[in-house]
Amino acid sequence: MKTEFILQAVDAISIAIHAHESEIESLDRAIGDGDHFINIKRGVTTIAAMREELSALPADVALQRIGMKLLSTIGGASGPLFASFFIAMSKTLKTQQEESLATIAAAFADGVESIKQRGKSDLGEKTMLDVLIPVAQTFRQQVEAGADMPALLTAIKASAEQGMLSTRDMLATKGRAAFLGERAIGHIDAGAKSSQVMISAVCDLLAQT
């Protein structure tokens, strides 16, 4: 992975997140506490402002810097979770001799694993993990099956979309929505939505390049 690609991805994520502002905010107001979009925006804006510093770094170091910066700027539950993701991804990339789609898929999966551990959460609890876990699995399976780039991206986007929608009928057992019990059923989780939007944006960027 090239640092330049990471910077392009940050821009793409920033545009996509802003395009979905009202949707994410209304989901969070329904079953959260209304601060998810503000926190995500703060993270994205802060990372975008690090462009100059990051561009001079190798990709694994850039991801580590991004993780540490997110840890000290986002706060809430999203901060430690996103930070853990990037720091774990960075660690895996650092240990890889040569870079391939398989190593990136492995790094992504390790990032998701660290979110599971930090949040003590798993699939089916109405969180961002309902998007990230299926995406990590799809990513790895498609790469192992030798899928070409367009097929890989289509499969990942579909997996993210499906995971996001799956949160609608779940009972929340983690995160702020957990306090709502059955009242959260029928609402898509805002964290699942924002993760799906970000993954989709990165896939679209890759499709263009």
Add this chain to the structure above:
Amino acid sequence: MKIFVNDVENLLVESLSGFAAAHGDLVSLNLDPHFLTRAHKAKNKVALISGGGSGHEPLHTGFIGHGMLDAACPGHVFTSPTPDQMMAAAEAVECGKGVLFIVKNYAGDVMNFEMAAEMISCEHATVLTSDDVAVENSTYTTGRRGVAGTVIVEKVVGSLAETGADLAHCKALGERVNQRTASMGVALSSCTVPAAGRPTFDIGDNELEMGVGIHGEPGRRREAMRPADDIVNDLVTAILHDLKPVEGSEVLLMINGFGATPLMQLYMLYHSASKLLAAHGLTVARSLVGNYTTALDMAGASVTVCVLDDEIKQHWDSPVQTAALRWGR
């Protein structure tokens, strides 16, 4: 809704700066990372550090000072502070007997304090507060929320720490107070996060939200407005069902306003709740009425009951000198 604002991005720093200036005899403010400490560093005691999202003032900054906290870390509005804040605060106030973090049980606060604890080198422990009975503990693994009862934990453990008690003793007392304390709140209106600019939830003129959280997160039920005694009865019933105090027990009764409910109303609720407790054979031996754990501009209030014992009562009564609680000194 209208608020006083220059630039919404600067609101927190302007407010913290005003707080520090107004109470310069008690606290001092550090920016980037944001934390406040006592103006005069204590010696040879467990350092008590709390923190959480802003918008609940005076929690936690208003409880820094002799007899309560050594430092507090304010996050953005309704958003947990970050580990760098807790680490810097711990470094500033640790004085040889370790650090006790007092953390309200929310996923974000727990994770950020946990990451800070993993990275600091001094001896440390954590007390999680979880007094809100609106949410059952069994079904939802996140567990109960920490709300206004946190003030009682901070006061009682703060007093114990002043005596030079060790970290294990402070943690144990904090956990005991938490176990003996239960709260539940009701909202009459929503709050508005300044950066979001619109109410967190919609509520009709004739409705109330039973069991609301201190971030305006919806509670357990939306109901039609009822007489105050009826509402208080539901709150007190839920609290006593959880605490199951022995008849004849002494309790502390706290009525906490959420920010937009006048004191006149809070005292009326106190009147109602204290009669109910007496009818259950309990003696209201201590009281606290006011806005101590707020939710920005939300209208509503919470009831908190703490079942006292001799040690808790002694530490509740001991001198305290903070911006928001001050007696005996």
